[in-house]
Each structure stands twice: as C-alpha cells, then as structure tokens.
Amino acid sequence: MSLRTRIGAVLASAVVASGLVVAVPGTANAGAYGCAGKFIKSWPVHSMWRTLGxxxxxxxxxxxxxxxxxxxRKAYRDKKTSMSVRLYNQTWAGDNSNKYNVDTDSGKFKHYAGPVKVRGKSSKGKKYKVTIWADISYGGERGRRDVSGVWSH
Incomplete structure (x- = not known):
C-alpha cells in the first residue's frame, strides 16, 4: 500500500470516528412526503402573482x-401558512362510508400538506378518475389548483 493510500485511509477513518460525516440531502422522493409508489404527475399552484408550490x-x-x-416552493418555506390538499376518487365513489375514496389534510404547514390517499378500483383496468384540490396561502396571497383526470399507472 502506497503512502498516499495509507494517509487517505487514516484521514477517512479519523473523519468517520470524529462524527464529522455530513449527510447531503437528496432530492425529494415519494417516500419523503409519505407517499409510496410511482410519481405520476405534478401541477403548479399559482396565486395571482407567483407560483407558491x-x-x-x-x-x-x-x-x-x-x-x-x-x-x-423553497422560497416560501420560511414560515407556517395555511395549506390544504384533498384527493377524491371519482370512479369508486360508492364507498365513501369506508373513507376509501376521499381524504383531506389541512392546517398550517411550513413545507407541505398531505399525504392524502384514496384506494382505486375501476372496471377500466389500470385507470380511474381522481380529482385533487389544493390551496396555499402566503403573504396575503392565495394559490389554488384543482385538477381532475384519468392517468395511466
């Protein structure tokens, strides 16, 4: 083993032993927000003047x-503000008594609202229709986004 390799190994061991190892945050994935599975799509939430999330x-x-x-969005994560998200499965609307087709989360949040989850069941195979309502308030502005559609999974 060369001197350079030995010095590198000793320094690496010292850094690990001293606790100076810094974990670098990765990009946000589905698990980071409490959602498991495949990312399907995203839509911006606009106020009159800017995109809030x-x-x-x-x-x-x-x-x-x-x-x-x-x-x-990162620029608006400095304080808790009112946010809400609601997800509704329009294809399987008959099972609302078991709360499988609608879920809501609202309150004051710094980063995100949710996760909200609904089960899917459709005679159309792998597709069913969902509707999402989302709101973000920040600095006197309110952004809202409503989306509805059928997406392939």
Missing amino acids: DVRLYYNPKTKTSCAVVVK
Whole structure:
C-alpha cells in the first residue's frame, strides 16, 4: 500500500470516528412526503402573482392507492401558512362510508400538506378518475389548483 493510500485511509477513518460525516440531502422522493409508489404527475399552484408550490400525484400499484401532496416552493418555506390538499376518487365513489375514496389534510404547514390517499378500483383496468384540490396561502396571497383526470399507472 502506497503512502498516499495509507494517509487517505487514516484521514477517512479519523473523519468517520470524529462524527464529522455530513449527510447531503437528496432530492425529494415519494417516500419523503409519505407517499409510496410511482410519481405520476405534478401541477403548479399559482396565486395571482407567483407560483407558491406544486401538487404531486403518486400511485402505488401494490396497494392500488393514489396519494397526493401539495408542496411549497423553497422560497416560501420560511414560515407556517395555511395549506390544504384533498384527493377524491371519482370512479369508486360508492364507498365513501369506508373513507376509501376521499381524504383531506389541512392546517398550517411550513413545507407541505398531505399525504392524502384514496384506494382505486375501476372496471377500466389500470385507470380511474381522481380529482385533487389544493390551496396555499402566503403573504396575503392565495394559490389554488384543482385538477381532475384519468392517468395511466
């Protein structure tokens, strides 16, 4: 082993032993927001003057569950503000008594609202219709986004 290799190994061991290892945060994924499964699509949430955040939709084929979150853009994560997200499965509307087809999260959040989850069941195969309503308030402005559609999973 060369001197350079030995010095590198000793320095690496010292850094690990001293606890100076810094974890670098990765990009946000589905699990980061409490949604498991495949990312399907996102839509911006606009106020009159700016884009405050994004609505993100995920689908887990193992559990046949759709999941949505509304996430503030980085510039607006400095304080808790009113946010809400609601997800509704229009294809399977007959099971509201078991709360499988509608879910809502609202309150004051710094980063994101959700996750909200609904189960899917459709005679159309792998597709069913969902509607998402999302709101973000910040600095006297309110952004709202409503999306509805059928997406392939």
